[in-house]
Structure formats: structure tokens, C-alpha cells
Amino acid sequence: MKKSITHEFFKGFWEVLPPFRLVLGLCPTLAVTKTVENGIGMGLATTFVLLCSNIIISSIKSIIPKKVRIASYIVIIATFVVIVELVMKAYFFPLSQQLGLFIPLIVVNCIILGRAEAFASKKPVHHSAADGLGIGLGFTLSLMLISAIREVLGYGTILGMQVMWDKFEPFAFMVEAPGAFVCLGLVLGLINLVPKKA
Amino acid sequence: MEYIVLAINAILVKNILLAEYLGNCPFLGVSKKMDTATGMGMAVIFVMTFATSITWMVHHFVLVALGIEYLQTIVFILVIAALVQLIEMFLKKAAPALYKALGIFLPLITTNCAILGVAVMCIKRDYGFIQSIFFALFSAVGFALALVLFAGIRERFQVSYIPKALKDTAIALVMAGLIAMAFFGFKGIDSTLKALTLN
Numbered sequence: 043m044k045k046s047i048t049h050e051f052f053k054g055f056w057e058v059l060p061p062f063r064l065v066l067g068l069c070p071t072l073a074v075t076k077t078v079e080n081g082i083g084m085g086l087a088t089t090f091v092l093l094c095s096n097i098i099i100s101s102i103k104s105i106i107p108k109k110v111r112i113a114s115y116i117v118i119i120a121t122f123v124v125i126v127e128l129v130m131k132a133y134f135f136p137l138s139q140q141l142g143l144f145i146p147l148i149v150v151n152c153i154i155l156g157r158a159e160a161f162a163s164k165k166p167v168h169h170s171a172a173d174g175l176g177i178g179l180g181f182t183l184s185l186m187l188i189s190a191i192r193e194v195l196g197y198g199t200i201l202g203m204q205v206m207w208d209k210f211e212p213f214a215f216m217v218e219a220p221g222a223f224v225c226l227g228l229v230l231g232l233i234n235l236v237p238k239k240a
Numbered sequence: 241m242e243y244i245v246l247a248i249n250a251i252l253v254k255n256i257l258l259a260e261y262l263g264n265c266p267f268l269g270v271s272k273k274m275d276t277a278t279g280m281g282m283a284v285i286f287v288m289t290f291a292t293s294i295t296w297m298v299h300h301f302v303l304v305a306l307g308i309e310y311l312q313t314i315v316f317i318l319v320i321a322a323l324v325q326l327i328e329m330f331l332k333k334a335a336p337a338l339y340k341a342l343g344i345f346l347p348l349i350t351t352n353c354a355i356l357g358v359a360v361m362c363i364k365r366d367y368g369f370i371q372s373i374f375f376a377l378f379s380a381v382g383f384a385l386a387l388v389l390f391a392g393i394r395e396r397f398q399v400s401y402i403p404k405a406l407k408d409t410a411i412a413l414v415m416a417g418l419i420a421m422a423f424f425g426f427k428g429i430d431s432t433l434k435a436l437t438l439n
Contacts, residue, residue, distance in 0.1 A: 065409050066265065069353050073261035113321055116350075120314040128310060146313040146360055150353040152265050219259050220421035227406075227413030234405035 047172045054176030060153050061184060061226075062233045064177075067153040070144050071185060072222040078201050081189030083137045085182025087130065087145065089175065091122045092154050096174030100162040115158045116149065123148045153181065191225055192216045243374055245433050250378035253430045256354050257386040258420040263354030267387060268412055270345070277391030281384025283345040285377065287327065288355050291320050292376035295359040296369055316359055321350045354383060390419060 058064045061071045067088075074084040095118050099106075106114045127145050130138040138145060148154070157177060162170040193199055196217035198206035215221045256262045263284075270280045295316050303309050328346045331339040349355060358379050362372040393415060402411050 065268070068264040068268065069261050072264060112350075113318075116317055116321060117314065120317050124311065124313050127313065143357055143360055143364070146316075147262075147353045147357055149313055149317050150351045150356055152351055155351060218424060219261065220417045220424055222261065223413050223417030223420055225417075227410045227415075227417060230413060231403075231406040231410040234407075234410060 051172040051176040054180035075189035078189045081185035085185040089178025092178040093174040096162040096170040100170035247378045251382040252426040255382040262357040271391040283342040285380040288380040
């Protein structure tokens with residue numbers, strides 16, 4: 043069955059929405075979702091790397107030898123990660139300080155390598171681009187969802203603006219490590235309640 | 241004394257898995273059974289200590305010498321990937337028993353973000369060579385400890401009632417949150433230790 047390019051794009055928003063449907067890339071999801079700003083920054087950085095690496099891998103898939111394909115994918119991905127790292131240091135310095143270690147760690151984000159192996163290495167370029175963009179944006183939305191819950195409960199703000207009432211006592215728990223795990227687990231459980239296909 | 245503090249910090253207070261959020265994919269992936277969890281834990285201890293010592297040397301003797309520190313990410317991941325491959329081949333020849341125990345976990349380790357994460361952390365924090373090795377070793381022990389603890393609990397899930405939507409990963413994450421909370425309690429030790437070392 044041939045799937046349309048719009049399907050490849052929109053499946054990233056629900057059917058294989060990372061990190062809920064496609065349970066990969068959990069470390070950044072847990073680590074950078076203290077505030078919505080960090081979540082969006084991380085999501086967009088990942089989207090860029092995913093889109094570019096999908097396009098490149100899909101266009102040179104025929105000349106990559108089978109035996110060293112994983113290593114080749116990692117080099118391609120790492121190249122784009124270095125680009126993101128340098129651009130963020132130059133133009134978004136405070137954000138890059140906040141995300142810190144997790145920018146170089148985009149290299150080992152399993153979503154990207156997973157898409158390269160499972161999708162880009164088999165499909166034509168335009169489909170891979172749609173897939174990369176869709177999954178990347180889906181990941182960004184998921185990060186925004188988690189970080190919104192954590193920021194509202196943990197600090198009483200969204201993007202730095204006060205949204206809770208004055209006397210609201212923030213749950214310090216939510217912005218620490220245990221809160222991240224529990225929050226992600228419960229959201230995952232809720233999403234599992236909704237069937238995959240509408 | 242300094243190394244005892246480093247050990248307690250890396251294993252309990254700043255556990256890479258539960259406080260620094262590194263290496264969660266293998267954590268959830270291999271923690272369903274006790275024996276796979278122990279195997280993975282051992283493999284991580286082995287590779288992390290090795291990888292960190294190599295990347296430390298590469299950083300200080302190659303990257304800094306040539307002034308190309310911005311290529312750190314690419315170089316480190318390649319070094320780690322190559323090292324894992326080498327260890328795998330070496331073990332196959334030299335220690336077949338160990339290879340059998342660690343075998344299937346080794347390729348998975350390349351994409352374990354804890355390895356790259358600890359390697360980068362040592363550079364960022366300006367650790368010396370010996371300090372880096374110990375930090376990597378203790379971090380890996382912390383990882384193995386959390387993994388084994390978690391696997392022990394997760395084995396019990398098979399016999400208990402869990403709502404369908406929460407099965408597998410969801411309940412595992414909530415459980416990880418509870419363990420993280422227990423480890424969170426060790427934060428108190430941190431300040432006590434600092435006071436002790438100062439005296």
C-alpha cells in the first residue's frame with residue numbers, strides 16, 4: 043500500500059507521536075521539561091537535526107555500505123548536532139546554557155537514529171523529509187505538553203508569566219527528577235486510554 | 241576522603257539515572273528481568289570507565305592541542321562507537337565467558353546517552369584524569385544499582401494487577417519516579433559531607 047506524503051507528515055502528531063506512541067528519546071523529555079521555553083528549544087533543535095539527517099541519509103542511502111551504516115548515520119547526525127550546538131551558542135546563549143549537556147546528547151537521541159534506520163534508509167527523499175518534520179514537530183508538541191504541566195504546577199507560570207492565583211504554593215516536587223518521571227508516566231497512561239486510530 | 245565524597249555523590253546523591261536523567265532508554269528497556277538488568281549494569285560499568293578514560297585523553301591530547309574543541313561531539317561519539325566495537329571483538333577472543341554475559345548489551349551501549357553524557361560532563365567540570373576515571377566508575381555503579389533495584393521491583397509487576405493503560409512503560413515511569421524520590425532523600429548527605437571535608 044502506498045502512503046501519501048501528508049500521511050507521513052501527520053502520523054508524527056498522533057499515530058507514532060514520540061515519546062508516547064514511540065517510546066524513545068526519554069532522556070531529553072525528562073531532563074529539559076522544567077519550563078516550556080526549554081521544552082520548545084529542545085524540540086525545535088531535535089526537529090532540525092531529524093529533518094536534515096533524514097534528508098541526507100535518504101538521499102545517499104544507496105552508496106552507504108550495509109555493514110557500516112549505523113556508524114555512517116551517527117556521523118551524519120553528529121554533524122548536524124554540532125551545527126545546532128554552535129548556532130545556539132552564538133544566537134541563543136542563555137537557552138544553550140540551560141539545556142547544557144543535552145544539546146550534544148541529541149546525537150544519541152534514539153528517535154533520530156530510529157527514524158534513520160526504520161524509515162529514511164528505505165523511503166524516498168520527500169517522504170523522509172515529511173516523516174522527519176512531522177515526527178520532530180510531534181516531539182516538540184509532546185515536550186510542550188509535559189513542560190506546561192510541570193511549569194504550571196512547579197512554578198505557577200507559563201513561559202515566565204504568572205498563571206496561577208496569588209497564594210498558589212508551587213509543588214517543588216514537579217520540577218525535580220521524581221516529578222518528571224511521575225508526570226511522564228501518568229501522561230503516557232492517559233494517552234494510552236485513547237485509541238490509536240480515530 | 242575526596243574520593244569517598246565523589247563516590248557517594250555519584251552513586252547516591254547525583255545518580256545519573258534518577259537525578260541527572262541519563263540513560264533512560266536502556267533503563268526501561270532491559271529492566272524487565274533481573275538477569276538482563278545485571279548484565280546491562282556490568283556492561284555499562286565496564287564500558288563507561290573505559291570510554292571516559294579514552295575520551296579524556298582524546299580531548300586533552302588531540303582536540304585541545306589542535307584547537308578543535310568544537311568537534312567534541314562528533315569525535316566523542318565516534319570514539320565511543322569504535323571502542324565498543326573493539327571491546328566486543330576483544331572479549332569474544334580473550335574472554336568468551338564474559339562475552340557471553342555482556343554480548344548482546346554491548347552494541348546497545350553505543351546509543352546509551354549516559355556514556356556520552358558522563359564523558360562530556362568530565363570535560364565540562366574540568367576533572368583530572370584519575371578523577372574522571374573514578375567519576376565514571378562510580379556513576380556507572382550508580383546506574384547499575386538503580387537498574388538492579390528497579391528490575392527487582394518490576395519483576396513483581398507481572399503478578400500484580402495494573403490497569404491496562406498503565407501497563408509496561410507508564411507504570412514503570414511512575415515507579416522510577418518513586419525510586420527517584422527515595423534517592424532524592426540522599427540530598428541531605430551532600431551538605432553533611434561537604435561540612436566534613438571542609439573540617
